[in-house]
Amino acid sequence: MSRVTFIVLLVLKLAAFTLIGLHCWTAAALVFFVPDFWVLYHLFVPSAQGLCRNFTHFETTATEVWLTIDDGPDVADTPLILDLLDRHQAKATFFVIGRHAAAHPELLAEIRLRGHEVGHHTQTHPVWSFWCISKTRLHAELDDALAVLRRSNLRPRWFRSPVGIKNFLLPAALADRKLECVGWSIRSGDCHSRQPESVVARVRRHARPGAIILMHEGPSVPSAVRMKAIAGVLEGLTAEHYRCVLPKPDQLR
Secondary structure (H helix, E strand, C coil): CHHHHHHHHHHHHHHHHHHHHCCHHHHHHHHHHHHHHHHHHHHHHHHHCCCCCCEEEEEECCEEEEEEEEECCCCCCHHHHHHHHHHHHEHHHHHHHHHHHHHHHHHHHCCCCCCEEEECCCCCCCCCCCCHHHHHHEEEEHHHHHHHHHHCCCCEEECCCCCHCCCCHHHHHHHCCCCCEECCCEEECCCCCCHHHHHHHHHHHHHHCEEEEEEECCCCCCCCCHHHHHHHHHHHHHHCCEEECCCCHEECC
C-alpha cells in the first residue's frame, strides 16, 4: 500500500471514531467502511483504474481488434495457434508466464518470427496472492520474468496481472521497469466454458472496433474448448471483417 493511501485510510478511520463519539452512527459507519469497499473494488475489478493505469481498449477508425492470449507459451497449443493466426492473417500479443517461457524459449522465438508480440504475465502467475504479495515477491515476479525474456532478446512493453488483480505496489514497480498495464474489454470466458460455441458467441456479441479480447492457451482451458474456441473466434471475426492487429502505444486508452 502506498504511503499516501495508507495515511488517507488511517485519517478516515480516526474520523469514524470521532463520529462515533458524537453519536453519528450512520455517518461513522459510512466513513469507516466505504473506503474499504473502494480499495477492494480497485484491487480486484480488472477494469478499475484507481490504483493503476490499465488500458482496456484502443482508438481506431478501422474494423480491428487486439487479440491477446494469456498463460503460455504452451508446447501443445502455441504452434497450433500460430498456424491459425497465419491462416487468418491475424496478429496477437502473447502474455507469457515466465516459468513457462523459460521451459520453451523456442516458442518465444517462433512467436516473434511470425510477427507477433510477447507481453509480461508475471513469473509464476500467483492468482490468489498477487494482491497482497510483498514488495520483494512482487519485484521477483516482475524481474525473474524479465530476465527470462531478456535471454530471448525480448523487452516487453506490456504487462498483464493475473486475472487482472492489482497490488498497491504495482504502479511504482511497473514504472521503474518501463512496463504498462493492459487489461481487456472482452473477456472470452474460455477458461470457464464447456462449449466453444459459447465462447465464440460471447466474443462476437461484444466485438467492436478497438476492443481488446482476452483468451487463454494451455491446460487452464477445458479440453473441450481448448483450441476450438480460438479457432472459432478467428473464424467469426474474419466473417465480420475484423482484423486482429497490434495497436500502437499512442492508440491505447
